[in-house]
Amino acid sequence: MSKYAKPLEKLIAEISNLPGIGTKSAQRLAFHILNMEDKEVVQLVNTIVNAKRTMHKCSVCGNLTDTNPCSICSDTRRSDNIICVVEEPKDVAALEKTKEFHGKYHVLNGLISPMDGVGADDINLKSLITRIQANPQVEEIIIATNPNVEGEATAMYIARLIKPSGIKVTRIAHGIPVGGDLEYTDEITLLKAMEGRQEL
């Protein structure tokens, strides 16, 4: 005999398929859902279905959006001269929180990773090139991929691809986070912080 009745077993299995959710958490969530009001469950399910139905990738930048082009691409107050290249939609959200960047974005939806069989054609990179060719006013491409192996490799690849066209390609700075401590910073970050030093 299985531990729980079938519909509950299935619910737990389905929830534990989600990333970062183990069996215990899935169990807790399943019981929580069964304890929820009917109308709350309907709302949860409708929100999932609605998000899945209405959200898609922006045809211009690749960001997730419910309009096309997305609200950032169609915002005329933002400059078309600078494009910031990021890995994922949540990186756009993180950068938007700074409220200081007024250019456009380009979301790669992945990083080049030969180890995982992901090549340049598997990420949203071709459309960046098309975009640059179609917009001669583009002056600078800021590459803001994460500072890990794939992020650095992708940054190098994009830089090599775009530089011949004469457009400035920059990389966000790596260094000691604000409020961080030299003593507890790893060597590679320290090295990057030294390399990236700027005159005061």
Add this chain to the structure above:
Amino acid sequence: MSKYAKPLEKLIAEISNLPGIGTKSAQRLAFHILNMEDKEVVQLVNTIVNAKRTMHKCSVCGNLTDTNPCSICSDTRRSDNIICVVEEPKDVAALEKTKEFHGKYHVLNGLISPMDGVGADDINLKSLITRIQANPQVEEIIIATNPNVEGEATAMYIARLIKPSGIKVTRIAHGIPVGGDLEYTDEITLLKAMEGRQEL
């Protein structure tokens, strides 16, 4: 401007309402759902709706089930003479894993907690009394609520309620867990372990 498009914002908010899921996890899960295949999302949503629709409390023991009475209550190979009282459906699942208990269960779906305004009438206790009165063959009630303040108080309350009827009321043992270490065991557990000592 909000960080994400509305349907996504709503999905993140809805997911972060679930217990133990913070904003970051909710964000990760929301993106995961948007990246899932359409048919996977349909399956997830259907499983939630189906579990919510078919699962209910067993009219006999209060456990969550998709049949009525539940598969344990209707299992004729199990003894009706011993009833093990637990707080939640997942406690039934935990005890069933030992494969050594062949009696029935009674799920309180709560614990008496005057601090939270939960009295004896707010948990599934009355039906236990009715059940005992209707089944004169009941010989023993094992109280397996968790060893915390509410669990102990509820155990004492039930014991006082049932003992006058002459039925044996027992409490599961508290002590050092198997594989545990005296040195790292808290004083109260040690005390319980000493009190609960048995002759070899």
